[in-house]
Amino acid sequence: MVVLIRLFDVLFSVLGLLLGFPVLILITVIGLFDTGAPIFCQKRVGRNKKPFTLVKFRTMKPDTASVASHLASSDAITPLGRFLRRTKLDELPQLWNVLKGEMSLVGPRPCLFSQSELITEREQRGVLAARPGITGLAQVNDIDMSTPLLLAETDEKMLQNLTLGAYFRYILMTVVGKGSGDRVPGRD
Template identity: 55%
Template structure:
């Protein structure tokens, strides 16, 4: 049922948000050097690497690092707004449609985040598809705290339900959680 919901919701979301994504990507390109879309390798289900898509919120020359290890000065002015409203995540609907992600699940880490990967693997979290949002995100637990993050992800794994996913989606849409914090 979860996969069917993911397919229907991501397809519907892509149809509704295709034009806004295109306009935002154009605006990003106009406001700063580099592409409007950002593609980055991430760790997915069963620790398989996949390419995750987002609207670019940081300068194009920003080092490939975890968000919490990236200075806030790397975020563009438009990127600040996109991140605040979580609009930078919209292209991940494509990842959901392809089956690489789910709407709800643990946020996918970077392959270089060894401690996050270790903590999640120890708790069986990689049995799940990563998500656009998840339990840890709505509780403001980011990847800077790998153990706490993996514990929240494992709690989601143990307690997940369709109704619970709908609640997490609603909490995300209404502004609960802020995602990974950039370094100050």
């Protein structure tokens, strides 16, 4: 099962990067005018707690503190960022992380190393043994990192029941707009 999921991860990330290339370029150019720095890179907790650099489109002002989304100020989100978050296009560059093997399309969302409560809960449940993902059960059910225990329990449940059918279901649910992603208080 793990090999099949990795095969689909590689296939879909290559297709997504190739077919999405014009969109990536367009958002990058618009992002230059929006923030001056359209690409956002941040160290995150990866598989087996190994750090990796997550790549996304910037949705907040460049001087925003490096905290979990639910702790950020809603005023930090730019107009383009609001659109990117709503459409989930801010996640598109993460296909590069998937291709490199640092992430999967489906898995627990990678957290910051400062989110110690979530890391502890995930460690206790074996969640950190899996590749982090762009989407998953928690994301399509509007469970974000503001509830670490619930998130870790949901991640564990997803990983215990992850079949090829569930993998495709979570991807499809995300593509059609189910779930709101990581929320910023007040505006998202």
